[in-house]
Structures are given as C-alpha cells and as structure tokens.
Amino acid sequence: MSESRQESRRKCISCGINIAGTSAAAFNCPECGHGIYRCAKCRKQSNLYECPDCGFRGP
Numbered sequence: 001m002s003e004s005r006q007e008s009r010r011k012c013i014s015c016g017i018n019i020a021g022t023s024a025a026a027f028n029c030p031e032c033g034h035g036i037y038r039c040a041k042c043r044k045q046s047n048l049y050e051c052p053d054c055g056f057r058g059p
Contacts, residue, residue, distance in 0.1 A: 013049040014042035031056040 010019050013036050025038045032054040046059045
C-alpha cells in the first residue's frame with residue numbers, strides 16, 4: 001500500500017477525525033507498540049485515548 005494511501009486512512013484515536021495533512025502526533029503505544037495518531041486539538045485538550053490492540057489508556 002502506498003504511503004499516501006495509508007495517510008488518508010489515519011484517524012485521531014480520540015475523536016476519529018481524518019488527520020491526513022494536519023499537524024497530528026504519531027507515536028507507538030507504550031505497552032504494545034501499536035501506531036497511535038492524535039489530532040492537535042485532542043493533544044491540546046489532553047483527551048484520553050485507548051489503544052485498540054492492548055487497551056492501554058493515556059492522556
């Protein structure tokens with residue numbers, strides 16, 4: 001799968017918006033390493049997220 005196609009499928013784990021082309025954060029889950037994406041608004045508001053693979057929760 002091409003990188004641009006993968007980017008178009010990236011969604012904020014907290015609110016679900018499409019984050020392609022935004023200033024979103026991308027990082028790995030501290031517990032299992034699953035890729036996590038968060039939009040700038042959810043990061044700024046410290047909205048909670050939950051890893052879909054292991055259930056780890058973080059701000």
